[in-house]
Amino acid sequence: MIDPLFKKVLVANRGEIACRVMRTLGELGIRSVAIHHRVEAHAKHVRMADEAVEIHGDTPVAAHLDIDQIVAAARSTGADAIHPGYGFLSENAGFASAVAAAAIVFIGPDAETISLMGDKISARNFAAEHGVAVAPSVMPTSDIDAFASQAETIGFPLLIKAAAGGGGKGMSIVRNAADMREAARLASSEAQRYFGDGRVYAETYVERPRHIEVQVLGDGKGGAIHLFERECSVQRRFQKIVEEAPAAALSQDLRDAICASAVRLASAAKYKNAGTVEYILGADGRFFFLEMNTRLQVEHPVTEMITGLDLVRAQIEIAAGKGLPLTQADVKAHGHAIECRVCAEDPDRDFMPETGTVQYLGVPEENWLRFENALDQGQKVTADFDPMLAKLVAHGSDRGEAIDRSIAALDGLSLLGVKTNIDYLARVLDSNAFRRGDLHTGFVLEHRHELQTPPVPAPVLAQVLAAAVLGFRDFQELAVGTPEPYAAIGGWRN
Known part of the structure; x- marks a missing residue:
């Protein structure tokens, strides 16, 4: 147990990450405070905490984004530190500043660092200034001829982007000099139409890129170590669904x-606490800084x-002034681990979010398996929050064993009452391309046909329906119950 520099920590989050943080707080003998909107008053993270404070808002998300309420909750409960988890206010410089102004420790980097790394241009410039590779680019301009001349010196292919916009507007891929000026003019025209700003810029376009990130810890004084890298290339709608460590097939x-x-x-x-540096990796071995998650x-x-470390504990120790928990030479990797994000969504309908009620949850138990969640039987899954319900994490002696164990765990995981991507994840892991380590950010789109849900054989469907009728009263009543008004009449024939 560390010295009790923190007597009480408010967790400014909810769900599985709040439970995850509270688990470590309990192991360290530190009291925990949960926050919750009224709709989640009986949620698992609330029951797990030593104390709980209700926060208010027009929506649950609005409540969890209310800085003043959260800081007031920490003050009223006597919390001397706040852990932000991830999402919500975790990378909000204003929140970190407000916490510090209240003389409460923010378990994360300082506001200045969050601000520096939160702005993609400033982060990119800072990385380049310190010898971190960034994609070659031409800075924003509305002078198309000058732009084209500069862009041609970089080499092709290039990705032209609108300086002031997003959503794919004012964006195009250019593969040769002959198309450069016309593509730039069209991109500039579209950017002007959508954003009122015709400036465009270009950067090297990486074909079939991989998304690699590195876990770092910093002491805030210039000392930093890495805890190896993670592969995060399997994504849908630009969001990760499968991650692994270490990355596959890297020299x-x-x-x-x-x-x-x-x-x-x-x-x-001079980064302080835990953070992640993200990169785009090309097939030619070139990698470029993408962003830093603070x-x-x-x-x-x-x-x-793979390291045997508790990152939440490391965060707490660094925030408490203990410095880095170990040296770089002490960091060792053992085996391979894969995380699958279990989400309430329909992979066959472009991963549209699903809602429902958790009727049953059955989780396999193995010493190589973690199931991070905050689910309860009878819990309603609504559209109020992100569709991720849980994380299934398996470890193996090597990548092949980690894949096999992950598939076995997914096959043994039962979550009834809401549609999920559990079967889809198993198909991803069992695909030939995934097993080969042939990964890139377009993996899901490239393999969409082979990853589709196969038709259920009639005998299997009959068995499943029979089991549902026998095992669940609600299903019995829905499937074979006598409908109104006949139920009120009593015995009858037609």
Whole structure:
């Protein structure tokens, strides 16, 4: 147990990450405070905490984004630190400033660092200034001829983007000099039409890119270490659904270079606490800085499983002034870990979110398995929050064993009452391309046909329906009950 520099910590989050943080707080003998909107008054993270404070808002999300209420809750309960989890206010510089102004410790980086790394242009410039590779680019301009001349010096393919917009507007891929000026003019025209700003810029376009990130810890004084990298290339709608550590099929030299780059950036920024440096990796081995996440990541358990470290504990120790928990030489990786994000969504309908009520939850128990969740039987799954329900994390002696164990765990996981992506995740892991490590951010789209839900054989469907009729009263009444008004009449024939 660490010295009790923190007597009480408010967790400014909910769901599985709040439960995850509270688990470590309990192990360290630190009291925990939960916050909750009225609709989640009986949620698992509320029951798990030593104390709970209701926060108010027009919607649950609005309540969890109310800085003043959260700081007031910490003050009223005597919390001397706040852990933000991930999402919500975890990367909000204003929140970190408000916490510090209230003389409460923010378990994360300081507001200045969050602000620096939260702005993509300033973060990109800072990375370049400190020798971290960024994609070659041409800065924003509305002079198309000058723009085209500069862009041609970079080499092709190039990605042209609107300087002032997003959503794919004013964006195009250019593969040769002959198309450069016309593509730039069209992009500028579209940008002017949608955003009132015709400036465009270009950067090197990486074909079939992989998304690699490096977990770092910093002491706030220039000291920093890495805890190896994670592969996060399997994504849908630009959001990760499968992560693994270490990354698949990386040479040791490339792995060392990426991790060293992340440490260099964290050291230069005098980064404090846990953070993640993200990169785009091309098939040619070139990698470029993408962004830095100044918080704990959803996928941190895979790093914990290969290193044996508790990242939440490390966060708390650093915030409490203990410095880094170990040296770089002490960090060792063992085996391979894979995390699958279990979401309430329909993969066959472009991953549209689903709602429902958790009628039954059955989780396999193995010493190599973690199931991070905050689910209860009877719990309503609504559209109020992100559709991620839980994280299933499996460890193996190597990548092949981790894949096999993950599939077995997904097959043994039962969650009834709301449609999920559990079967889809198993198909992803069992695909030939995934097993080969042939990964890139377009993986889901490229393999969409082979990953579709196969038709259920009639005998299997009959067995499932029979089991539902026998096992669940609500289903019995729905399937074979006598409908009104006949139920009120009593015995009858037609």
